[in-house]
Amino acid sequence: MASKNEIDGMNFEQRHGKERVRVGRVWSSGKDGRHFFVEWNVSISLLSDCIPAYIHADNSDIVATDTMKNTVYVKAKECSEKVSVEEFAILLAKHFTSFYRQVTTAIIKIVEKPWERISINGQPHDHGFKLGSERHTTEVILNKNGTLQVTSGVDGLALLKTTKSGFVGFIRDQNTILPETRERMLATEVSASWRYHFESLQSIGMGPLGFTEKYLDVKKVLIDTFFGPPKEGVYSPSVQATLYDMAKAVLARFPDVSSIQLKMPNIHFLPVNLSSKTNPVIVKFEDDVYLPTDEPHGSIQASLSRIRSKM
Numbered sequence: 001m002a003s004k005n006e007i008d009g010m011n012f013e014q015r016h017g018k019e020r021v022r023v024g025r026v027w028s029s030g031k032d033g034r035h036f037f038v039e040w041n042v043s044i045s046l047l048s049d050c051i052p053a054y055i056h057a058d059n060s061d062i063v064a065t066d067t068m069k070n071t072v073y074v075k076a077k078e079c080s081e082k083v084s085v086e087e088f089a090i091l092l093a094k095h096f097t098s099f100y101r102q103v104t105t106a107i108i109k110i111v112e113k114p115w116e117r118i119s120i121n122g123q124p125h126d127h128g129f130k131l132g133s134e135r136h137t138t139e140v141i142l143n144k145n146g147t148l149q150v151t152s153g154v155d156g157l158a159l160l161k162t163t164k165s166g167f168v169g170f171i172r173d174q175n176t177i178l179p180e181t182r183e184r185m186l187a188t189e190v191s192a193s194w195r196y197h198f199e200s201l202q203s204i205g206m207g208p209l210g211f212t213e214k215y216l217d218v219k220k221v222l223i224d225t226f227f228g229p230p231k232e233g234v235y236s237p238s239v240q241a242t243l244y245d246m247a248k249a250v251l252a253r254f255p256d257v258s259s260i261q262l263k264m265p266n267i268h269f270l271p272v273n274l275s276s277k278t279n280p281v282i283v284k285f286e287d288d289v290y291l292p293t294d295e296p297h298g299s300i301q302a303s304l305s306r307i308r309s310k311m
């Protein structure tokens with residue numbers, strides 16, 4: 001997406017912003033002194049009417065990217081109550097589109113670093129955090145006229161199961177050596193992003209938005225569908241089929257999600273068989289010893305949306 005203009009018989013598109021603005025925010029709850037902490041990496045991109053800067057060296061309509069960076073800290077300071085990463089992105093987007101006459105659209109992307117409260121001897125610590133693994137992400141696109149898109153996501157969700165996976169029946173030709181199997185390891189690092197159905201600032205209202213709870217719920221449905229029940233599991237005939245089941249489960253469970261995109265690399269664990277001229281069987285693979293490798297890896301992605309969804 002970019003701001004589009006016709007200049008001298010040519011199309012010109014432009015946008016500008018600040019990437020990777022890092023901010024940490026502590027909130028303390030008055031009554032018990034417990035601290036809450038988030039660390040965000042914010043990227044801002046503004047579509048604005050500032051063509052004279054490009055063609056006449058006239059900067060009078062430019063919002064300086066340094067100002068955008070400062071705005072992140074000002075807004076973080078102004079949030080006296082804990083906010084979700086999505087709410088913070090919305091409030092930044094609101095500021096840029098309402099404060100500056102020149103700005104028509106704000107695109108705000110944020111990645112939250114997975115700081116998790118630590119427990120000591122089973123007791124949650126008031127102000128101690130450790131780094132977890134997967135990251136909560138969001139992308140908010142807000143137009144001056146109030147048109148809004150909110151996408152939430154998870155990145156780096158590494159999942160592995162040691163059985164209940166296979167891959168058979170694929171095309172075999174002169175270049176195929178992969179054996180068919182009904183018993184293999186399945187490992188992936190899920191990147192998912194899902195779009196909420198509301199389409200304007202008015203339609204999300206002003207109350208607490210519950211984005212964090214929804215993020216945790218969607219992540220749980222993705223994980224539960226990947227693994228199946230704890231004892232029986234669920235058989236995966238391919239990454240493709242499992243990905244589709246995961247996407248379908250999210251749309252079935254959450255009516256306010258209009259579409260979901262999933263990227264699930266197939267991270268290979270290669271069977272280890274070792275032999276030498278003198279010893280034909282040093283190690284014989286019996287679904288036990290693997291060589292983990294992430295290069296090269298399979299790359300599988302798809303998106304699923306409700307008909308009439310605008311994603």
Ligand SMILES: O=c1[nH]c(=O)c2[nH]c(=O)[nH]c2[nH]1
Binds near residue numbers: 167298
């Ligand atoms: O689940 C899989 N999907 C593929 O497309 C594929 N290709 C491959 O070599 N192994 C696998 N596994």
